[in-house]
């Protein structure tokens with residue numbers, strides 16, 4: 271790994287103690303919504319059995335598992351956290367079907383250890399807030415996807431409606447750290463971290479700017495779906511067929527407005 275920036279060190283430290291209860295706590299803290307967001311994102315990939323999908327920031331492997339169950343595709347799950355990957359490995363040890371379809375790799379989204387156009391499709395989850403240069407990382411993610419392949423992501427978001435926005439801020443500032451404390455000191459710290467990290471990312475990169483980053487990375491036909499009153503944001507698009515972005519256009523009817 272190249273010398274780690276403060277942002278990267280923070281991400282590495284944040285996730286190191288979380289894998290043990292990650293799946294259950296993450297679902298609970300999002301009121302059961304984040305499995306639903308993950309399913310929507312995976313649904314946008316529309317992979318064929320046998321195709322190769324790269325799942326970046328795979329963590330404990332929840333997206334990788336969903337991809338295999340839904341499509342019977344081959345998945346490479348990549349993450350920079352040794353500890354999160356160790357938990358994903360344990361999952362594979364208990365499930366031969368998953369083990370036959372998923373390969374796990376320790377690596378960084380900013381420097382993917384793959385040749386251009388290696389994968390049919392790519393997914394990434396809760397990633398861009400943790401990287402120093404989201405534009406460069408988007409380019410790097412797109413680089414390893416075949417032309418025409420699908421790229422889909424999931425991220426937390428700040429609800430745009432003023433009422434929900436106010437409640438969301440209250441929940442993330444007070445509710446998340448307090449609920450987190452019920453599990454461990456580290457989850458309380460994660461709650462405090464998210465209350466700051468999510469709005470601060472969107473102050474620097476409003477959703478329209480994130481769409482631009484995708485388009486600059488030669489990803490076209492970009493869709494944006496806000497879910498759960500805007501607390502979750504699922505995006506998907508296709509790597510453009512040519513360098514001029516033949517398939518590019520502004521976000522479609524899903525764009526921004528849809529809330530499910």
Ligand SMILES: C[S@@+](CC[C@H](N)C(=O)[O-])C[C@H]1O[C@@H](n2cnc3c(N)ncnc32)[C@H](O)[C@@H]1O
Pocket residue numbers: 281285296308326327328329330331332333348349350351354377378379380395396397400401
């Ligand atoms: C909130 S977890 C998401 C895990 C999983 N994909 C899910 O759906 O729950 C975010 C993951 O991103 C990983 N991560 C953060 N920055 C990364 C980077 N630059 N390269 C690779 N992984 C990264 C973290 O280690 C962590 O496992």
